[in-house]
Amino acid sequence: MNMMSKYISLxxxxxIGxxxxxxxxxxxxxxxxxxVSIRNYMILPVEWTNFVAVTLPWVELGAxxxxxxxxxxxxxxxxTTGMLLVFLMALVHAYWIGLDINCGCFSSAAESTEKISFFYLLRDTCLVIISAVILVFDQGHFSLLGKNNRKFV
Amino acid sequence: MNKHNEKVLVMRFSDILKLAISSLAILIILSFLGLAVNYVSPRGISLVYSPPPEIQINGISVPLIDEKQALNHLNDPGWVFIDTRHKEHYDLAHVSGAIFLSPEEIQDRFIEVQPFINEDSSLILYCYGPDCDMAEKVVAFLSQMGFTKFMIMISGFPAWQSAGYPVESSRR
Structure with a gap:
């Protein structure tokens, strides 16, 4: 199990990376x-959307x-698990109230052509599970820092 | 389940706290990095979004946007740019993909452009700048034709061109 879990985690x-x-x-x-994509979801107060658009992508990239x-x-x-859960909730919200918007998940809503569908909810759910697997099973193997990685947490 | 696996799965409170603090630290550091890059980047945006001012035309709220906000909709298939300037200026240069619809002879011209727009289309109209009311006149006409979604790029075509955004010419 331990042997398997380190490869599953990798x-x-x-x-996810x-x-x-x-x-x-x-x-x-x-x-x-x-x-603009964030505003389309109509979840955040519009005044906050620029701040989130400036910071969130860097958190995604860094993580x-x-x-x-x-x-x-x-x-x-x-x-990543937290972000994916937030994205999933945003997608469910948009899907539930029937917002006719593009996902904006991997580009802007303007560049993307596909509308939010059940596929997106399923895909995001799978990613939440995969990300949670790292959280639960990772033991610091295959780290650039070697075993020192586990000293941080 | 053996003891080792139990140890893996059952995290102590202090571990959870440590994990949460580490995550928060990463979140804050990366957010500051994003803010710093935004500050120096030419594509940076203001941190607090202010909704554009609006004018009322035939009971419809029409947001007045600048060229930077208009650019966000350039490749969006749901949005159509409409150039309301004089024909010779449109032919010389206009926003890439923009349709020509000037208030002059608008009735005749509307029949020609009708296949390219429908009542669900969101329209961004522009003319020469803040002192020009040609875009407003076209909005007034189109609202009578059943269109409801408008924005006016109040800074006009000169600002768009000066910013180096995509333009095209109809001259042959």
């Missing part, structure tokens, strides 16, 4: 577009990089 780290880096790049480069490198793995996994 795979989960790579999946690369997805978060990929998802953050467009948002980091185009915060204005991402702010993704840390997961891949195996540095501060569990705190990063806690962040």
């Amino acid at each position: 795979l989960a780290r790579l999946i 690369f997805i978060f880096i990929y998802a953050s790049v467009y948002k980091v480069l185009n915060p204005g577009d991402f702010a 993704g990089i840390l997961l891949i490198l195996g540095i501060l793995t569990r705190p990063s996994a806690l962040l």
Whole structure:
């Protein structure tokens, strides 16, 4: 179990890490577009949307990089799991009230063409589970810092 | 389940606290990094979003936006740009993909552009700048035709062009 769990954790780290880096790049480069995507969901007060659009992509990018490198793995996994849960709730909200908007998950809503569907909810749920796997099973293996990684948490 | 696995799964309160504090520290550091990059980046945005001012035309609220806000909708298939300036200026240069619909002879011209827009379309109209009312006149006409979603790029085409945003020409 222990042997298996370290490989499962590594795979989960790579999946979530690369997805978060990929998802953050467009948002980091185009915060204005991402702010529009956030406003489309009509969840946050509009005054806050720019602040979130400026900071959130960097948290996504940083957490993704840390997961891949195996540095501060569990705190990063806690962040990714938390972010994915928030994204899932936003998608459920949009789906539930029938908002006719694009996801804006990997680019801006303007660039994206696909509307929010049940597939998005399913995909996000799977990602929450994968991210939670890191949180539960990671023991600091395959870390750039070696065994010192576990000293941080 | 053996003791080791129990140890893995059952986290003590102090571990959870440590984990939460570490996560919060990462969150704060990365957020500050984002704020710093936004401050120096030419694509940076203001941290507090202020909704654009609006004017009322035929009972419809029409937000007045600048060229930067308009750019966010350029590649959005749900939005259509409408150039309300004189034909010769439109031909010379206009926002990429913009449709020509000037208040002059608008009735005749509307028949030609009707296939490209429908009543669900969101429209961004512009003319020469804040002192020009051609975009407002076209909004007044289109609102009578059943259109309801408008924005006016109040800074006008000169501001768009000066910013280096995508333009195209109809000259051959």
